[in-house]
Amino acid sequence: MTYTILANNLSKIYSVQKKRPGLSGSLQDLFSPIHEQKQAVKNVSFVIDEGELVGFIGPNGAGKTTTLKMLSGLLYPSAGSVRVLGFDPWKRQYDFLRQISLVMGQKNQLWWDLPAIESFNLARDIYDIPSSVYKKMLNQLVEMLDIGDVLNVQVRKLSLGQRMKAELVAALIHSPKILFLDEPTIGLDVLMQQSMRSFLKEYNQNSTGSIVLTSHYMDDVKELCKRVIIIDQGGIIYDGLLSDVIAKFSQHKIIEVITSSGTTTHKVLRGKVAQKAAELLKDPSVIDINIKEVEIEDVIRQVFSNK
Amino acid sequence: MKKYLSIFSITLQEVFTYRLNMVMWRVRQIFVFLIPFFIWRAVLGGGGDIYGYSFAAIMTYLFGTTILRSLVMGSRTIDLGWMINTGALTIPLMRPFNIFKFFFIRDLADKLFNLSFMFIELPLIYFVFHPPIFLQTNAFYLLCAMSSILCAIFIFFYINVIFGSLAFWTRDIWAPRFLLMVIMEFATGAMFPLDMLPEMWQKIMLLTPFPYLLYVPLKIYLGQNISLIPQFIWVIFLGLITKIIWQKGLSRYEAEGR
Numbered sequence: 001m002t003y004t005i006l007a008n009n010l011s012k013i014y015s016v017q018k019k020r021p022g023l024s025g026s027l028q029d030l031f032s033p034i035h036e037q038k039q040a041v042k043n044v045s046f047v048i049d050e051g052e053l054v055g056f057i058g059p060n061g062a063g064k065t066t067t068l069k070m071l072s073g074l075l076y077p078s079a080g081s082v083r084v085l086g087f088d089p090w091k092r093q094y095d096f097l098r099q100i101s102l103v104m105g106q107k108n109q110l111w112w113d114l115p116a117i118e119s120f121n122l123a124r125d126i127y128d129i130p131s132s133v134y135k136k137m138l139n140q141l142v143e144m145l146d147i148g149d150v151l152n153v154q155v156r157k158l159s160l161g162q163r164m165k166a167e168l169v170a171a172l173i174h175s176p177k178i179l180f181l182d183e184p185t186i187g188l189d190v191l192m193q194q195s196m197r198s199f200l201k202e203y204n205q206n207s208t209g210s211i212v213l214t215s216h217y218m219d220d221v222k223e224l225c226k227r228v229i230i231i232d233q234g235g236i237i238y239d240g241l242l243s244d245v246i247a248k249f250s251q252h253k254i255i256e257v258i259t260s261s262g263t264t265t266h267k268v269l270r271g272k273v274a275q276k277a278a279e280l281l282k283d284p285s286v287i288d289i290n291i292k293e294v295e296i297e298d299v300i301r302q303v304f305s306n307k
Numbered sequence: 308m309k310k311y312l313s314i315f316s317i318t319l320q321e322v323f324t325y326r327l328n329m330v331m332w333r334v335r336q337i338f339v340f341l342i343p344f345f346i347w348r349a350v351l352g353g354g355g356d357i358y359g360y361s362f363a364a365i366m367t368y369l370f371g372t373t374i375l376r377s378l379v380m381g382s383r384t385i386d387l388g389w390m391i392n393t394g395a396l397t398i399p400l401m402r403p404f405n406i407f408k409f410f411f412i413r414d415l416a417d418k419l420f421n422l423s424f425m426f427i428e429l430p431l432i433y434f435v436f437h438p439p440i441f442l443q444t445n446a447f448y449l450l451c452a453m454s455s456i457l458c459a460i461f462i463f464f465y466i467n468v469i470f471g472s473l474a475f476w477t478r479d480i481w482a483p484r485f486l487l488m489v490i491m492e493f494a495t496g497a498m499f500p501l502d503m504l505p506e507m508w509q510k511i512m513l514l515t516p517f518p519y520l521l522y523v524p525l526k527i528y529l530g531q532n533i534s535l536i537p538q539f540i541w542v543i544f545l546g547l548i549t550k551i552i553w554q555k556g557l558s559r560y561e562a563e564g565r
Binding site for chain 2: 014069072074075092094095097098100101102104107109111113114118121125126127128
């Protein structure tokens with residue numbers, strides 16, 4: 001079995017210049033700048049299989065994007081090793097680059113001054129896509145994303161949502177084996193976020209390629225990823241099924257009690273749920289009770305704030 | 308090959324979208340010719356010569372550097388430093404093509420654009436100012452001149468990549484770029500022929516790569532100097548330096564801006 005991505009003890013250390021406060025600090029910095037080593041990612045290891053859709057989640061600055069950049073070959077790891085599709089990403093061999101795609105939510109890959117279709121045509125030539133395959137793929141993606149009417153509009157005139165959709169077409173036109181998505185829904189309105197998610201879900205089901213996405217929107221992850229890798233302060237704190245996150249990190253369940261005067265909630269330890277529910281039901285004013293898991297957002301917020 | 312043709316075409320399309328820029332840039336090119344023209348006319352227009360140059364000889368020289376300038380110094384690689392600083396370099400880096408070829412092709416597109424406009428502007432300048440022009444007829448000199456221009460194009464490309472690559476180490480790329488522009492304005496011989504300088508200074512200048520961009524190719528065209536060797540050496544030397552600096556710089560690239 002060959003793995004799509006194999007990361008072993010990956011680390012990345014940036015050297016950052018630290019600014020002293022105030023004007024006098026700035027002057028001092030001119031003559032003797034202070035450099036600080038900042039560890040963005042430390043000893044990260046994981047394996048991703050073919051066709052998987054994995055979500056990297058974590059707060060801003062956790063190291064998600066840095067990890068993604070190392071996987072795609074943009075950043076040179078400070079330590080550790082990584083193999084993607086059997087290649088060393090950093091070498092950026094053509095055979096590797098032809099099989100991957102990187103979309104960054106805040107970076108424009110399309111030719112800004114030209115209609116999106118020109119960027120797609122360029123991609124056809126760069127990736128050597130046969131004309132018939134190209135046409136078929138283009139039609140399919142354009143239809144799925146519903147952007148047929150803006151293909152001939154200058155990219156700079158597109159709305160953010162339209163642009164992100166066009167970015168996805170450009171990124172997928174060569175049918176990459178891995179799609180790296182960095183914050184694909186950032187800045188989009190709720191409707192547009194939803195349509196991006198539906199597209200990614202559908203695309204993932206119909207293609208054999210893997211998708212690795214980072215996001216800090218839990219909705220993205222909840223809807224798209226079975227498996228998540230939770231990363232915080234440069235390290236992995238959880239790697240597994242999304243559905244197990246709650247069980248692992250939360251010892252509580254929520255009991256919702258509905259009475260004629262309204263709803264109250266109780267946070268109860270897992271082991272004591274039955275006992276507490278029975279107790280609550282003794283109250284004659286209770287109409288109904290619901291036993292629920294804690295919201296995943298809450299669990300993850302709690303995980304990050306405890307760190 | 309097809310991918311590079313496509314890059315060539317899309318670069319030109321990009322240039323054409325900025326119509327006002329396009330026109331203004333051309334106007335600038337005409338001024339670049341007019342300023343030294345009026346200076347030299349004030350100095351030599353009444354007859355006589357300076358350092359062996361008559362007004363006619365100077366005009367031939369200026370006319371020549373104006374053409375060479377748009378061929379040699381037309382460039383899109385100037386954006387490189389900005390691309391590194393903003394992280395825009397990420398996009399071409401992730402594509403399956405040679406990044407040097409990518410930049411070089413974009414330079415060529417820019418040169419072709421410049422050149423096609425020269426065909427409109429030069430006759431215009433010619434009919435207004437009647438500069439005396441020397442047309443080289445010796446095939447050997449012409450061949451040498453073409454090789455020399457090709458070398459100049461490579462030298463300029465490498466200088467641009469090297470200066471752009473500074474951005475891998477420092478944010479401050481504007482000051483070095485301006486310094487380079489100022490040095491180039493006279494060290495290439497764009498403003499005046501370098502053999503007007505004292506011999507000592509000429510020798511020092513010729514130890515730098517700059518005169519090989521305009522001055523030397525023009526001298527070769529005029530048949531006054533036919534040694535291509537120093538240019539070849541610069542092309543190879545700068546080519547090697549560029550590769551080393553690029554590799555070193557790239558490992559520091561942080562693909563910033565997310």
